[in-house]
Amino acid sequence: MRIGELAARTGASVRSIRYYEKQNLLGATRSHGGQRIFDEEAVERVALIRRLLDAGLTSRTMAELLPCITDAAVRTPYLALRLHEERQRILDQIERLGRTVAALDAVIGDFGGGDGGNLAVRRRGRRPVRLRRRTPAT
Structure with a gap:
């Protein structure tokens, strides 16, 4: 084909x-x-x-x-070992990203004008268009 x-x-x-x-x-x-x-x-x-x-x-x-993976005749414990290593690599990335988010939250808290959770980003596709304050519901 x-x-x-x-x-x-x-x-x-x-x-x-x-x-x-x-x-x-x-x-x-x-x-x-x-x-x-x-x-x-x-x-x-x-x-x-x-x-x-x-x-x-x-x-x-x-x-x-x-x-x-594709040939069971050559499948060895090495495959499981490498897959577990890849899993750990991804978990390490998640941990680093968690620290990055915490650092950004601190920057938002220090310079973002207070409650960072009260800001809404309007998006068009993947790019932020503008930042505006959410108004509390009355």
């Missing part, structure tokens, strides 16, 4: 599929015209890649672990 069909069947963008191939997470053959041709297993492979991305694994870590 061509890249567009794979994208449609998996919900991944064509750009993402090209990235997966570039990172050696997904293989394709080439037609005489140079177009990528994917086999039927690519649908499951893309689903697995997206699942691992959702779980916080980097493409580098995935490239390292995918052979262990």
Whole structure:
């Protein structure tokens, strides 16, 4: 199947599929015209890649672990060890972000004009448009 069909069947963008191939997470053959041709297993492979991305694994870590995940014959305790290490890495990130939020709350308290929880940011898409005070309900 061509890249567009794979994208449609998996919900991944064509750009993402090209990235997966570039990172050696997904293989394709080439037609005489140079177009990528994917086999039927690519649908499951893309689903697995997206699942691992959702779980916080980097493409580098995935490239390292995918052979262990997809082939039970080469699955070793190393896989469980690496997955636990990745889990700890994510927990460490969460802890650092918690400290960052606490520091920002302190800055808001010192310079934000009082109760930071009383400010509302209106958003258009992802960008803040303006900051306004919420008025208490009467």
